[in-house]
Amino acid sequence: MVGLSTHSGTSSPLLEARGISKVYVMGEVEVHALRTVDFTLFEQEAVVILGASGSGKSTLLNILGGLDRPSSGTLHFRTEELSGVTDADLTQYRREHVGFVFQMYNLIPSLTARENVALVCEISKDPMTAEHALDLVGLADRLDHFPAQLSGGEQQRVAIARAVAKRPELLLCDEPTGALDAETGKLVLEVLDHVNRETRTTTAIITHNAAIAGIGDRVIRMSSGEISDTSVNETRVGLDEVQW
Amino acid sequence: MRTLDRKMLRELWRQRTQMLSIALVVATAVTTLVAMRGTYEALERGRSAYYSDFRLAHIWASVSRAPESTREALLDIPGVAAVEPRVQGFASLDLPWSDAPGQGLFVSLPERRALVNDVYVREGSVPDPLARDEVLVGELFFEANDLALGDTLVAVLGGVRRQLTIVGTGIGPDHSYVVPPGTLYPDDERYGVFWLPHKEMAASFQQDGSFNEVALRLAPGASVVPIIDAVDDVLEPYGGTGAYGREDQLSFKVLQDELNQNRTMGIVFPAVFLGVAAFLLHMVLGRLISTQRSEIGALKAVGYTDSEIGRHFLGYSVVAVAVGTALGSVAGLASGGAMVDLYATYFRFPELEYRLSARLVFIGGSVTFVAALLGGSAAVRAATTLAPAEAMRPAPPDRFARGWIERLAIVSRLSNQARFVVRNLERKPLRAAASTLGIAASVAILVVGMFMFDGVERMMSVQFQWTQREDVTVSFIEERSSAVVTSLGALPGVRRAETVRLLPVRIRSGHREVETALTGLDPNGRLRRIVDGQGREHAVPPEGVLLSSILASRLRVGAGDAVFVEDLTGHRRTARLRVRGVVDDLMGSTAYADAETVRRVSRTDTRSTLALLETETTDNEALTREVLDMPSVASVSSPSRMVENFRQQLDDSLLVAVTFLVGFASVISVAVIYNGTRIALSERGRELASLRVLGFTRSEVATLLFGEQAILTLLAIPLGWLLGHGLAALVTTAMASETYRIPLVVSSRTYTVSAGTTLVASLASAWLVRRRLDRLDLITVLKTRE
Secondary structure (H helix, E strand, O other), rough: OOOOOOOOOOOEEEEEEEEEEEEEEEEEEEEEEEEEEEEEEEOEEEEEEEEOOOOOHHHHHHHOOOOOOOOOOOOEEEEOOOOOOOHHHHHHHHHEEEEOOOOOOOOOOOHHHHHHHHHHOOOOOOOHHHHHHHHHHOOOHHHHHHHHHHHHHHHHEEEEHHHOOOOEEEEEEEOOOOOHHHHHHHHHHHHHHHHHHOOOOOEEEEOOOOOHHHOOOOOEEEOOEEEEEEEOOOOOOOHHHOOO | OOOOHHHHHHHHOOOHHHHHHHHHHHHHHHHHHHHHHHHHHHHHHHHHHHHHHOOOOOOEEEEEEEEHHHHHHOOOOEEEEEEEEEEEEEEEEEEOOOOOOOEEEEEEEEEOOOOOOOOOOEEEOOOOOOOOEEEEEEEHHHHOOOOOOOOOOEEEEEEEEEEEEEEEEEEEEHHOOOOOOOOOOOOOOOOOEEEEEEHHHHHOOOOOEEEEEEEEEEOOOOOHHHHHHHHHHHHHHHHOOOOEEHHHOOHHHHHHHHHHHHHHHHHHHHHHHHHHHHHHHHHHHHHHHHHOOEEEEEHHHHHOOHHHHHHHHHHHHHHHHHHHHHHHHHHHHHHHHHHHHHHHOOOOOOOOOOOOOOHHHHHHHHHHHHHHHHHHHHHHHHHHHHHHHHHHHOOOOOOOOHHHHHHHHHHHHHHHHHHHHHHHHHHHHHHHHHHHHHHHHHHHHHHHHHHHHHHHHHHHHHHHHHHEEEOEEEEEEEEEEHHHHHHHOOOEEEEEEEEEEEEEEEEEEEOOEEEEEEEEEOOOOOOOOEOOOOOEEOOOOOOOOEEEEHHHHOOOOOOEEEEEEOOOOOOOOOEEEEEEEEEEOOOOOOOEHHHHHHHHHOOOOEEEEEEEEOOOOOOOOOHHHHHHHHOEEEEEEEEHHHHHEEEEHHHHHHHHHHHHHEEEHHHHHHHHHHHHHHHHHHHHHHHHHHHHHHHOOHHHHHHHHHHHHHHHHHHHHHHHHHHHHHHHHHHHHHHHHOOOOOOOOOOOOEEEHHHHHHHHHHHHHHHHHHHHOOOOOHHHHHHOOO
C-alpha cells in the first residue's frame, strides 16, 4: 500500500495565493484568522495542511475553495483572478472546478447515497455516473441507503464520491477523518488515495493529526494564522504505516 | 425528476403534519374568500338579472282610488317610460291544512305581460284572465306550506269568502323578500303574496275602472326625485300617500341592506383570514427553511447557485399553497352553495346559483402564495447570504445576557427551569411577538365570528322584549279612529289596548330629505317604548321629535336643531319641529313623537295605524281569527312568535357558524403552536437531550419546551380578545343599515369559547410534539453535531 501518489517536479501552479489575510470582526474584537499567507498548489499534487485547532487552516481551505473570500491579498486559479469576484463567480468556480469533503460529511439526509451524488452530477458539465462514483469509493452495494442507514465511514465515502463525481480539478478535504475512528479513518484515506490516483486530481487535506502528514507530497504547517513551515516528503508514508 | 425535486418531495412528506397545517391555513383563507365573496356575487348576479329581466319599478305610489285615465297623465311626465296600474289589497285566509288563520297580499295581474314588476312563474301558469277562482301563489308561501298545484285555499276578498285553486307559483321582483305589514321578519307559513286576474281584483276591491297602486319605470338617465314630486302632484286628488323610490321600497331596501352587509362580510372575513394566513406562512415557512441552514450551506458548497436554492425552497411554498388552495376551493364551493341555499329561504330570484369563481380562487391562491414567497425568501436569503462554510456549521450559540424581564424581582425568585424559559423568550422577542400575534389572531377570529350572535340576540331582546311589549300587534289598512281601539280593548281575553300612529312623512333639513313614518306614541303607554342599544329607555318628548341616530345622521341634525316635517297624506302640510334628542336604537329609521304632536302635524283628529294588545293568555289564535275578520285589518302578528321564529333560525346558524369558526381558529392555533414547538424542538433538541443525559426527566424537559408556548398562549388570549373586540367594532360600523344595527355586545360565552378553543388547540399541539419529544434518541441527538 502506498501513500497518496506523487506527481512532482514538472507541475505548473493550479492555485496561487499571495498575501492572503482574513480578519473576522466579532463585536469590538478583530480576530486575525489568516495573516498574509503565500501559498501555491501545483497540478496533481497532494498536500497535507497540518495545524492545531484555530491555526487558520480551515479558513485557508475555505478561501482556496471559494467558500469564503480573503480580507486582502490575491488568489488565482490558473490564470483566473478569484479575489474580488462576485458570489455568482465563486459559485461557478466551485461548481466547475472544486470538490469538497467535509469533516461532518454534510450529506443531505433526505437523499439516498446515489441521490446525494446525483445532486452534484446534475449541475456538472462532464460528470461520471453516480453509480460509478460510488463504485470508486467501494459503496456500489449501498446505492439506495439513506445517510442515517450508513456508518460514519460510509457516509464520508459517499461525501467523497459526491466530491469526485464531477471530475473536479481540485479536491479539498477538511478534516475528512476527524469524526472517525482510526480504522475507518484509514479506510477513508485509502479511498482518497485511490481516487487521487484514478482521477489525478489535485488534493489538499486539512488535518490536526500529525500522523497523517506523511501521506502527502508536501506538508504545510500552520499556526496562529501563518504558515510556519513547509516541507516536501521525499518518500511518502504508506497508509498501513500511519498510526494515530 | 431532478434530485433536488426528489429531496423536496421527500422532505414535504416527512414534514407532512407541518405542511398540512400550513396548507389548512391557506385553505381556510381561500374557503372564506370563495364562499363569502362568491355568495355575494351570486346574490348580486341573481338580483340584477331578475330586476332587469322582470322590469322592477323605479317608483311606486299608493292611492285610494284613481281612474284608469290617470295612467295617461303619469305617462306624460317627462322621464317616465312605462306605467303599470294595479289593484292590491289584503285578505285573510282560511288554510284547510292549519288551525291558524293566514293573511295574504293580493295583487292584480294584467291580461298581457306586466310592463313593470312582471311576475316570474316558476311552476304551472298564470290564472286564466277570465277565470274566477284561479290564483298564482307566491313561491315562499307555497313551499312553506308544502302545497301542490291544484290545492285550494279560502280567501276573504272584500268581505266575500272565495275558494281559490292554485294554478301556479311565482315571485314578483318587488316581492323577493316578503314580510307581513308592520313586521320585520318573514312568516312564510302564514303570510304570502297572491296574484289574481285584474278583473277579479277590481271586482273584489271595488276598483272597477280604477286602481289603487301604480308602479313606474323610468327612461334611462331620468332623475327620480323630480318625477316623484310630479307623480305626487298627479295622484294627490285621488288620495295619494306619497310616491317613493326603490330605496324606500321594503323588498328592495332589505335586499340592498343584506347585500351591503354581505359584501362587507365578504371583504372583512376573507381579508382577516388572508392576512392571518399570509402572516403564518411568512412565519412558519421562514422558520422551516432556517432549520435547513446547514443543508443550504452544503448545496452552496457543491456549487448550487443562490437562485437554484431559492427556487428549490420556493417549491415548499408552492406545494403548501397549491394544496391549500385546492382544498379551499372544494370547501368554498360546498359552503358557498350552502350559504346561497340559506339565502334562498329568505330571498327568491328566478335564478340563484352559486358558481365557483376562478377569479376568487386565483386571488386567494396568489395572496397566500405571495405571502409564502416573502416568508420563504426572507429565510432563504438569510441562509444564502451566509458564507457556505459558516452556514454548514451549526448556528453559533446565542449570546445570552440577563434581560430586563429577568431583572424583575419576581422572575429572579423563579426556579432555574422558569428562568430558562423566560430567557429563551427574551432572546428572540420578535419571534415571541409573532407567535403571540398569530395565536391572538385565532382568538380574535372567534370573537368576531361569535359576537355577531351576541349582538343579534341583544337586538332581538331590545326590540321584541323591551320595545314591543304587546302580545298582539294589529295593523290597519288605513288609519282608524280611536273608537276601533276601544272595541278591540273590549274583546274577550284582551287586558289592555294601546295605539300607535304611523304617519307617512318627508323630513327635510336644508337640502337633505328622508321619507319615513312619524311614529306617534302614547306618552302614558306601556306597550311600546323607546329603547336604545344599551337597553336604556327614552321618554316620549312632549313636543318636537326624537330621531333614530341613523336618521339624524342622514339629515345631519342633532338635538336642538329644527327639521321640516311634511305630511304625505291628506293636505300635505309642513310643520317645523325641533329635534329633542337622538336615540341609538337598533331597528328601523324612525322619528318618534307624542301622539298629540302627530295630530298637530296632520291637523286631523286622533287616529291610529297600529293597535297593541296585551292579552291574558299566550294562546291568541281565536283572538287573531276574530280580529282578522274585522274590516280594515291588514294583519295580526305577535312579537313573541317573531322572536321564536328568529331564535330557531339563529340557533341553527349559530351552530353552523361556531363549528366553522372553531375549526378555522383551531387550524390557525395549531399551525402556530405546533410548528413553533416543532421548530423549537429541532433547534434545541441537542440542548434538551443533554439535559436528559444529565438526569432531567421527560416531564421536566417537556416543561422547558412547552413552557414557552404556554406563556405565549396565555399572553395571546387577552390580546386576542382585545383584537377581536376592535374588529367587532369595525364590523358593526360597516354593517349598520337603516333596517337594523347590530350592537357591539360580546358575551362571556364568546370570550370563553374563544379562549377555550385556543387552549385546547395548544394542548393538542403540545401532545403531538410531546410524543416526538419522548422518542428523542439521546445518543443520536448528541452525535448529530460537532
